[in-house]
Amino acid sequence: MTFGELVRAYFQHYTIMAYLGLTVAAIAGFAFYPAGFWATIFSIAAALFVYPLAWHLLHQYVLHGKWMWKSKLLSPTWKRIHYDHHQDPNHLEVLFGALHTTLPTIAVATLPVGWLIGGPGGALAAFATGLLTTCYYEFMHCIQHLAFKPKYKWVQTMKQRHNEHHYFDETGNFGITNYAWDRVLGTFYEKKERPKRSPTVFNLGYDEKIAETYPWVKDLSGGIASGHPRRRAMRQKDGTAQG
Numbered sequence: 067m068t069f070g071e072l073v074r075a076y077f078q079h080y081t082i083m084a085y086l087g088l089t090v091a092a093i094a095g096f097a098f099y100p101a102g103f104w105a106t107i108f109s110i111a112a113a114l115f116v117y118p119l120a121w122h123l124l125h126q127y128v129l130h131g132k133w134m135w136k137s138k139l140l141s142p143t144w145k146r147i148h149y150d151h152h153q154d155p156n157h158l159e160v161l162f163g164a165l166h167t168t169l170p171t172i173a174v175a176t177l178p179v180g181w182l183i184g185g186p187g188g189a190l191a192a193f194a195t196g197l198l199t200t201c202y203y204e205f206m207h208c209i210q211h212l213a214f215k216p217k218y219k220w221v222q223t224m225k226q227r228h229n230e231h232h233y234f235d236e237t238g239n240f241g242i243t244n245y246a247w248d249r250v251l252g253t254f255y256e257k258k259e260r261p262k263r264s265p266t267v268f269n270l271g272y273d274e275k276i277a278e279t280y281p282w283v284k285d286l287s288g289g290i291a292s293g294h295p296r297r298r299a300m301r302q303k304d305g306t307a308q309g
Contacts, residue, residue, distance in 0.1 A: 068214075072208060072209070076208055081162045081168070082201060082204060084165055085197045085198075085200055085201050085204075086201065088169075089194050089198055092191075092193050092197065093194055095186075095190045096190040096194070099186040099190065100187045101183075101187030101188040101191060105183055105188050106184060106191045108183050108184070109187075109192045110191055110192065110195045112180065112192060113175075113179065113191075113199070114195060116175055117175050117176060117195075118243075118244070118247060119247055120171070120175035121175075121203075122251070124171065125240040126251075126253065129144070130148070130236060130270060132270075135149075135272050135276070135280050135282070136280050142282070142286060145283045145287065146160065147167050148270070149269075149272060149283060152268055152269070152270050153268060153269070153287075155232040156211050161208065161212075162204055172193065173196075176189075176192040177189045177192060180192025180193065203243055206221070206243045207228075207242055210224070224244070230255070230257050232267070234263050235260050235264040236264055236266065237264060239253065240253055
């Protein structure tokens, strides 16, 4: 995939169009209910500080938590927003976050802090910042997962850390575009620091034994896949050819 093909695919995705449309709406709202210059600057800065932390904590304790699969009500959401992504990290249909989960997260992480700093205008400025930050996250997430080799070393390093999270050990490197909070919270690592691959890197701990008690994710998935996704695909292809 070329960079141009990646850009075209990215901007044609419905979630990105939704984020950009809401950003325009937030900016228009700000024009009617503006905050002062410094209140706006501080609202934007606060959103840029809070949003990555909120994402990190949600990623570590919700998406990688071992409690959503225990609920028949929540297990379909967990399957869609993270289990499927780890089962096959390069599957485009689950690469982008679902709007019904991302938009409330952006709103909760940005609107209150913006409102406290600058009232309605500050809240709108912070919300727009969160939306654009999400667009940036999603673009870098595409680079990390699709067949595209980034040109710049810093992007290559970012992609390497994220791929380690998906293909080596899912208990660290929770960041997407930077790993500052991983360093602060003690979850940052490089592959050379961990000698063995995590046995749950592709299933997040949801295995056949767990499914005996909490079967809903397995039922929705038509079973539980195990092992590297490319090797699974090769086995399926060989089985089809033999059949």
